[in-house]
Amino acid sequence: MKQIITISRQFGSGGRELGRRIADHLGIAYYDHEIVLELMKRTQMTEAYIQQVEESRAIPLLPITIGRTFTLPAGQMVEQSRSVFLGERDIILEMAERSDCVIVGRCADYILRQQNPFRIFVYADMDARITRCRLKGQDAQHITNKELQSQILSIDKRRARYYEFYTDQIWGDRNYYDLCLNTSHIDVKKAAKILAQFIQRD
């Protein structure tokens, strides 16, 4: 059986960096945005469209605006979300079949549950996440800490909704992970190196 590591992460927690570094240490494939690129190749969907759908509510209670120019009824909105989810699901299953790998986000822990992935959840205190977002310069220069906090919470809420719509699990509930790591007070580089040893098969 392949060695699969899945990373779920709060926005701004450094989960993506941790995942990439673990993949580097283990010398295995790393998939994150690569999943979106692959879905673009296979469909008519654009990058902006996929990301928009990934970040929207899976079950809107009322019709909401998609993108900037048009409004969709709830049923159509769910259908869009479902097309992206199913497309990404097939890609994730193929990637996990192909070789050992680290996969970030997109319900991969649930999609690959038959393959017994090592499931990591990465989180951090709000202060640490704000600091990390500012260091990474993620469009955070011109907004206050309060606004940034509100954006971070909003992204996490959408990630949780997306996850919970497509799985029967609770996003971030430790029972669904093998290891939950709080990056508030640790060095992600060191953590990745040591976690790679931990995960590596003897």
Place this chain on the structure above:
Amino acid sequence: MKQIITISRQFGSGGRELGRRIADHLGIAYYDHEIVLELMKRTQMTEAYIQQVEESRAIPLLPITIGRTFTLPAGQMVEQSRSVFLGERDIILEMAERSDCVIVGRCADYILRQQNPFRIFVYADMDARITRCRLKGQDAQHITNKELQSQILSIDKRRARYYEFYTDQIWGDRNYYDLCLNTSHIDVKKAAKILAQFIQRD
């Protein structure tokens, strides 16, 4: 500042073994039942009494039976719990002052929060915990899995209540820990060895 590691754990998760092994790898002190023994030395309390109080509800809604022979009103019951908590708190503060150490349970993560301990929460699936309890022979030979599960859940409920009565935190909520480890599918020996490297200061 001393290096302090605190271990909180679900019953049957192997948290105690993990803590002892981490202490061995780091060559530092390990405190668990030692805290009870020290409290006995300093007070008139017996081992059975301390353990009974540690495992009882901190805030009974109605008078309940302590031990087998007598019943106490709620106020007196809280007073007993408080005496044990405060006695153990003083001992934990002294132990952490004396040298680097691993401390298991007894709200040590909260009591030592000014010392920035590395806070670990250890948990596992119910099946793994039942298997571990049977392997350890913890009075589990003559009861069914259902009865054992009920005992495990009851002990965890008391641990959570005790913790939440004396802290303003939620027992097992990942936000209050640096690392949460699910021992269902891992080798505790290997985990201890690698976590010791992770925690060790450079």
